[in-house]
Amino acid sequence: EAGVVQSPRYKIIEKKQPVAFWCNPISGHNTLYWYLQNLGQGPELLIRYENEEAVDDSQLPKDRFSAERLKGVDSTLKIQPAELGDSAVYLCASSLVAGARTGELFFGEGSRLTVL
Amino acid sequence: AQSVTQLGSHVSVSEGALVLLRCNYSSSVPPYLFWYVQYPNQGLQLLLKYTSAATLVKGINGFEAEFKKSETSFHLTKPSAHMSDAAEYFCAVSAGGTASKLTFGTGTRLQVTL
Numbered sequence: 001e002a003g004v005v006q007s008p009r010y011k012i013i014e015k016k017q018p019v020a021f022w023c024n025p026i027s028g029h030n031t032l033y034w035y036l037q038n039l040g041q042g043p044e045l046l047i048r049y050e051n052e053e054a055v056d057d058s059q060l061p062k063d064r065f066s067a068e069r070l071k072g073v074d075s076t077l078k079i080q081p082a083e084l085g086d087s088a089v090y091l092c093a094s095s096l097v098a099g100a101r102t103g104e105l106f107f108g109e110g111s112r113l114t115v116l
Numbered sequence: 117a118q119s120v121t122q123l124g125s126h127v128s129v130s131e132g133a134l135v136l137l138r139c140n141y142s143s144s145v146p147p148y149l150f151w152y153v154q155y156p157n158q159g160l161q162l163l164l165k166y167t168s169a170a171t172l173v174k175g176i177n178g179f180e181a182e183f184k185k186s187e188t189s190f191h192l193t194k195p196s197a198h199m200s201d202a203a204e205y206f207c208a209v210s211a212g213g214t215a216s217k218l219t220f221g222t223g224t225r226l227q228v229t230l
Contacts, residue, residue: 004159040125042206042220043160056217091159104150105218107159 002026004108006092012114018080021111025074025094032069033105034060034077035091043091049075050097079113087115118143120207122221130229135179135194137224139207142188148210149190150218151181155203163205166190177201202228 005024013019025032030051035043046065048056051072060067064083069075079086089112093105123138141147151163164175171183177200181192190207207221 040222042208042222043218044220045217048217093160104162104165105160107152107161109157109159 004092004094004106006090006108006111008111009109010112010114012116013082014116015084016081018078019082019113020076020078021090021092021113023075023077023092023108025092026106028096029094029106030072030097031095032075033091033093033095034067034075035093035107037089037091037110039088046077046090082113082115084115087113089113118147118209118211118219120149120209120219120221122205122207122224124224125222126225126227128227128229129197131199132196135192135197135201135226137192137205137207137226139181139190139192139221140188141190141207141209143209143211145211149181149183150208150210151175151179151190151192152206152208152220153203154206154223160206163192197226197228199228199230202226 007022032049034046036046037043047060047067049069052069067077089110091110093107095105119142121140149166152160153163154160164173166173166183174180179194181190183190204223204225206223208218210218
């Protein structure tokens with residue numbers, strides 16, 4: 001069974017440039033999460049989707065960050081424009097609906113962003 | 117509000133020695149507690165979880181954790197460390213119920229030496 005797939009794995013951009021990350025969850029997983037992981041920190045939730053609906057985006061900085069999950073399958077997270085402080089690892093995770101209650105998430109390998 | 121505190125950002129043990137990674141939680145409702153492991157250049161994977169059943173939880177690779185409500189702790193242990201256990205370990209709490217989100221600790225990097 002394929003796991004959560006993220007791309008790109010690494011991205012280096014200059015500040016003020018846009019960047020997008022893509023995530024394909026495990027087949028059949030209704031719930032999709034984007035987490036931010038700063039160096040030396042634990043993951044922090046940015047947004048959670050149930051199917052195509054964003055049910056928790058309270059931690060997403062909406063002035064520069066946007067996300068979409070068209071058709072309730074894969075998802076894209078965009079930053080425009082990127083700032084130096086956005087350098088981090090962006091993690092995507094998915095779970096079955098029940099997993100959303102019990103916390104059993106399946107993570108991708110992450111997309112490491114470096115903003116110069 | 118919910119939170120977890122992991123004591124010690126780095127822990128070093130000798131191969132064959134006991135592994136003890138500490139986690140204390142705060143939650144206003146009965147919590148679900150988790151340990152995730154992140155090997156180098158890999159995604160996080162679930163090691164074990166407590167969801168209000170048995171207080172001693174066994175996970176993969178010989179790890180186990182005990183939920184102690186009186187101490188608000190969920191420490192992770194393994195009797196004998198192996199080189200392959202070297203990784204970053206994250207404790208996480210979910211306030212149970214529906215539509216809750218995981219709150220992760222800052223992680224503990226485990227180093228295993230010969």
